[in-house]
Amino acid sequence: MSGALKRTDFVQPREFKFSKENMKLVEAHIAKYPKGRQASAVMPLLDIAQRQNDNWIPEAAMEEIARLLDMTRIKVFEVATFYTMYNLEPRGKHHLQFCTTTPCWLMGSADVVKACEKHLGIHMGETTKDGQFTMTEVECLGACVNAPVVQRNGDEFYEDLTPDNVIPVIEALKAGKQPKIGSQTGRQTSLGPLGATSLAKQAHDTGNQIMGEPAPAKKAAKAAAVPTEPKDSTPTDTKPKGKKK
Amino acid sequence: MPKLTIDGLEVTVEPGTSIIQAVEQLGIEIPRFCYHDKLSVPANCRMCLVEVEKSPKPVASCAMPCADDMKVYTNSPMAQKARKGVIEMLLINHPLDCPICDEGGECDLQDQTVAYGFDRSRYREEKRAVKDKDLGPLVKTVMTRCIHCTRCVRFGEEIAGVEELGVLNRGEYLEIGTYIQQLVTSEMSGNIIDICPVGALTSKPYEFTARPWELRKTQSVDVSDAVGSNIRIDTRGGEVLRVLPRLHEDVNEEWISDKARFCIDGLKNQRLDRPYIRQNGKLQPANWPQAFEEIAKRLKGVKGERIGAVVGDLADCESIIALKDFMRTLGSTNIECRQDGAQFDASEPCGWRFNTTIAGIEKADAILLIGTNPRTEAALINARIRKTWLAKHIKIGVIGQQIDLNYPYKYLGAGPETLEELAKGKGAFADVLLKAQAPMLILGPGAVCRDDGLEIHALARKVAEKYNMLRDGWNGFNLLHTQASRVGALELGFTGGDLDKMLKGDVLYLLGADEIPVNRIGKDTFVIYQGHHGDRAAARADVILPGAAYTEKNAIYVNNEGRPQLAKQAVFAPGEAREDWKIIRALSEIAGKALPYDDIAQVRARLVEANPIFGAIDAIKPATWKPFGKDGDCDKSPFGEYIANFYMTDAISRASKVMAECTDAFEQGKKEKTGTHG
Ligand code: SF4
Ligand code: FES
Ligand code: FES
Numbered sequence: 001m002s003g004a005l006k007r008t009d010f011v012q013p014r015e016f017k018f019s020k021e022n023m024k025l026v027e028a029h030i031a032k033y034p035k036g037r038q039a040s041a042v043m044p045l046l047d048i049a050q051r052q053n054d055n056w057i058p059e060a061a062m063e064e065i066a067r068l069l070d071m072t073r074i075k076v077f078e079v080a081t082f083y084t085m086y087n088l089e090p091r092g093k094h095h096l097q098f099c100t101t102t103p104c105w106l107m108g109s110a111d112v113v114k115a116c117e118k119h120l121g122i123h124m125g126e127t128t129k130d131g132q133f134t135m136t137e138v139e140c141l142g143a144c145v146n147a148p149v150v151q152r153n154g155d156e157f158y159e160d161l162t163p164d165n166v167i168p169v170i171e172a173l174k175a176g177k178q179p180k181i182g183s184q185t186g187r188q189t190s191l192g193p194l195g196a197t198s199l200a201k202q203a204h205d206t207g208n209q210i211m212g213e214p215a216p217a218k219k220a221a222k223a224a225a226v227p228t229e230p231k232d233s234t235p236t237d238t239k240p241k242g243k244k245k
Numbered sequence: 246m247p248k249l250t251i252d253g254l255e256v257t258v259e260p261g262t263s264i265i266q267a268v269e270q271l272g273i274e275i276p277r278f279c280y281h282d283k284l285s286v287p288a289n290c291r292m293c294l295v296e297v298e299k300s301p302k303p304v305a306s307c308a309m310p311c312a313d314d315m316k317v318y319t320n321s322p323m324a325q326k327a328r329k330g331v332i333e334m335l336l337i338n339h340p341l342d343c344p345i346c347d348e349g350g351e352c353d354l355q356d357q358t359v360a361y362g363f364d365r366s367r368y369r370e371e372k373r374a375v376k377d378k379d380l381g382p383l384v385k386t387v388m389t390r391c392i393h394c395t396r397c398v399r400f401g402e403e404i405a406g407v408e409e410l411g412v413l414n415r416g417e418y419l420e421i422g423t424y425i426q427q428l429v430t431s432e433m434s435g436n437i438i439d440i441c442p443v444g445a446l447t448s449k450p451y452e453f454t455a456r457p458w459e460l461r462k463t464q465s466v467d468v469s470d471a472v473g474s475n476i477r478i479d480t481r482g483g484e485v486l487r488v489l490p491r492l493h494e495d496v497n498e499e500w501i502s503d504k505a506r507f508c509i510d511g512l513k514n515q516r517l518d519r520p521y522i523r524q525n526g527k528l529q530p531a532n533w534p535q536a537f538e539e540i541a542k543r544l545k546g547v548k549g550e551r552i553g554a555v556v557g558d559l560a561d562c563e564s565i566i567a568l569k570d571f572m573r574t575l576g577s578t579n580i581e582c583r584q585d586g587a588q589f590d591a592s593e594p595c596g597w598r599f600n601t602t603i604a605g606i607e608k609a610d611a612i613l614l615i616g617t618n619p620r621t622e623a624a625l626i627n628a629r630i631r632k633t634w635l636a637k638h639i640k641i642g643v644i645g646q647q648i649d650l651n652y653p654y655k656y657l658g659a660g661p662e663t664l665e666e667l668a669k670g671k672g673a674f675a676d677v678l679l680k681a682q683a684p685m686l687i688l689g690p691g692a693v694c695r696d697d698g699l700e701i702h703a704l705a706r707k708v709a710e711k712y713n714m715l716r717d718g719w720n721g722f723n724l725l726h727t728q729a730s731r732v733g734a735l736e737l738g739f740t741g742g743d744l745d746k747m748l749k750g751d752v753l754y755l756l757g758a759d760e761i762p763v764n765r766i767g768k769d770t771f772v773i774y775q776g777h778h779g780d781r782a783a784a785r786a787d788v789i790l791p792g793a794a795y796t797e798k799n800a801i802y803v804n805n806e807g808r809p810q811l812a813k814q815a816v817f818a819p820g821e822a823r824e825d826w827k828i829i830r831a832l833s834e835i836a837g838k839a840l841p842y843d844d845i846a847q848v849r850a851r852l853v854e855a856n857p858i859f860g861a862i863d864a865i866k867p868a869t870w871k872p873f874g875k876d877g878d879c880d881k882s883p884f885g886e887y888i889a890n891f892y893m894t895d896a897i898s899r900a901s902k903v904m905a906e907c908t909d910a911f912e913q914g915k916k917e918k919t920g921t922h923g
Contacts, residue, residue: 072408078411
């Protein structure tokens with residue numbers, strides 16, 4: 001989202017070359033597409049460049065990619081500016097992307113943002129003086145079930161955040177440790193608050209494991225906590241019923 | 246063939262026709278922004294929505310192909326409501342600064358809002374603003390006005406072949422921009438001004454100059470190259486304010502080059518507006534009788550063979566025939582139009598015309614370019630080649646300079662040797678040409694403006710014959726010219742003189758000839774310069790006769806294909822300047838050899854008598870194939886560059902400030918780029 005953030009306080013490196021190992025990746029990506037269609041590899045190449053270059057893509061890298069893929073520079077630039085996960089300006093070592101779209105916002109993302117801003121002493125769109133953290137606002141990260149969500153460097157999701165449990169994550173990062181990825185409240189993946197409910201009976205009947213429960217060999221009885229009628233197995237009816245809340 | 250009903254009218258169309266095209270065939274109007282019949286169809290503006298029976302939603306008519314039994318309603322309540330909605334959305338971020346916008350009065354958004362939109366705004370929120378881009382001295386940008394139709398981007402990609410504009414960012418931040426900060430370097434960039442449906446891209450030189458309803462419009466032809474682009478000259482109060490392209494599918498489609506569009510400010514500078522006579526080494530203002538008498542005096546007693554005449558690049562056919570007749574009455578056959586020293590054989594029309602025709606390029610499947618850079622020599626011919634390449638990926642081979650042509654080609658070699666090999670059937674491109682169904686070659690000025698031009702002309706003919714470029718209904722041999730007057734002068738036989746001898750003769754008549762080697766003119770040669778600009782040759786003249794520029798006379802120009810076209814007078818020539826053929830006619834009388842025509846109709850009758858092609862305006866009479874050129878050895882030196890600076894090639898463009906700015910902005914940059922670029 002380069003339209004939102006325009007920084008001028010940095011220097012564009014004059015040159016960019018893919019490292020030896022990355023060049024192998026680059027070639028592998030190009031090889032995936034038929035000859036003459038190599039431009040299709042532009043997205044993975046931009047990503048590789050960004051990873052190689054401390055989280056951002058300099059102009060020299062776009063020019064190098066244009067050359068490698070035989071595209072015009074403007075075409076590379078179009079792609080690079082379209083996707084918010086390509087950074088065209090230097091970012092902190094930890095680029096924290098806060099989802100503030102409706103589901104996350106309903107679940108309190110605004111408070112999470114505020115807590116982090118206070119803790120780090122920066123605002124959205126800024127980078128801490130020590131170059132450790134950048135905070136940016138992003139649209140739905142596709143993990144709404146575990147809202148609110150923060151993404152780090154485009155790879156890791158921290159979910160189920162609250163103003164309290166987000167600070168330890170930041171502290172761990174600061175200390176160079178790897179915080180737990182995923183839900184910060186301890187729930188397993190996106191399991192609902194009532195545990196496994198939908199399709200539980202069908203899972204039982206077919207001998208499949210139910211999330212949050214031991215393997216089916218033991219045939220745990222509590223699996224059928226919410227009995228479902230066979231006719232309820234249509235997709236629209238498999239959601240937890242509201243009244244059970 | 247699909248048969249459908251549109252607004253109750255039945256129509257049968259070619260398969261693949263879109264609804265918007267079918268509707269156009271019926272003469273019904275559908276508003277649109279992104280759709281342009283010469284560009285691809287992105288269908289992103291949604292202005293062209295129509296109702297189609299059985300379709301629950303309105304349909305984008307530009308992208309929907311016609312199908313059997315479709316029932317289309319272009320003006321139903323559903324269609325009207327859809328349009329209103331689209332206009333309202335487009336206006337959300339449009340600044341509504343029409344009173345200070347140059348597009349006002351000819352703006353698609355303005356017109357269509359009045360015709361199809363709401364009569365008031367319901368939007369009370371804030372609007373966004375977009376930073377303007379620097380596209381160079383020709384195109385002014387006000388990017389906040391952009392409605393993201395992407396026509397300009399597609400024009401760059403598809404027609405001009407310079408992918409420099411692009412769609413950056415997304416959503417609220419979406420904007421049209423260039424890579425980092427880059428100028429748009431195309432010979433045809435001005436056309437994005439015309440296709441931009443709003444005031445986002447407007448003409449910089451024309452900025453805040455006039456409103457369209459104040460202008461008088463004159464249909465004419467361009468003379469900045471030999472393509473003969475059809476133009477419209479917009480004038481107000483005797484001043485040419487702008488030039489726009491006029492549709493001619495067989496010549497320029499609906500584009501013109503930047504030089505044709507923007508050199509017009511040169512019409513106001515350095516004009517010759519009264520006769521001059523050299524007295525005591527200095528040019529002194531004079532009147533017409535004095536100037537004529539001075540010439541008549543000098544002509545007296547001079548032998549015909551000591552008199553020579555050269556026509557320049559902007560001369561019209563009427564004045565060429567008048568000058569030719571005048572020279573004949575003076576007993577001189579020293580006449581020449583190839584002032585640049587081009588050495589091709591001028592005896593057969595098939596040898597000097599663009600025989601394939603410009604539209605014919607689209608039928609070609611292999612093109613050989615010899616000593617030419619069509620990009621600067623004939624930008625619209627280059628655009629046709631690119632169009633053909635884009636459509637069919639035809640094979641293109643180049644002998645000569647290795648330059649960026651906006652389409653890929655196979656580089657074969659630098660000079661005549663490569664051509665010789667090809668004539669012997671050797672070389673990589675021989676196979677391509679042999680297999681081609683419709684091969685063509687374009688011989689450029691870089692190949693014939695040299696001492697062995699005649700031999701190269703013959704060699705190119707042999708290549709054309711060997712590779713079967715001449716078949717029924719197909720002539721693949723073309724000689725490319727860059728001068729608007731050249732083909733007309735050749736058709737009228739204004740050749741045969743020895744340029745060197747003429748320069749050293751007693752009397753030299755220059756009809757706007759500025760590209761001759763002025764410094765080689767003999768010390769005692771009496772030079773008559775007839776023309777409209779105080780350019781290179783006027784300074785050497787002994788008598789100056791002020792003529793009219795192409796916007797100031799009714800005249801015929803023959804384009805490269807051999808197509809005579811009419812230029813119409815849009816304004817009056819400045820001061821005492823007169824139409825050129827009339828000057829020669831008047832002079833002939835005072836010199837005692839009055840030419841036998843008194844009005845333009847009689848001159849044109851004389852033109853037809855001299856060459857029947859002048860009888861049919863806008864038509865081409867195919868030339869019959871005959872041998873031309875001279876057998877012999879060619880020099881080994883490579884073909885050179887003919888036009889060093891696209892923006893300054895004639896007296897008008899050299900007098901133009903805008904063209905000077907372009908030279909600074911684009912040509913200089915190009916020079917710096919050489920080596921790493923292309
Ligand atoms: S600048 Fe004009 S032509 Fe280009 S996208 Fe915007 S509105 Fe369309
Ligand atoms: S709304 Fe935040 S992840 Fe979807
Ligand atoms: S004209 Fe059809 S969508 Fe723009």
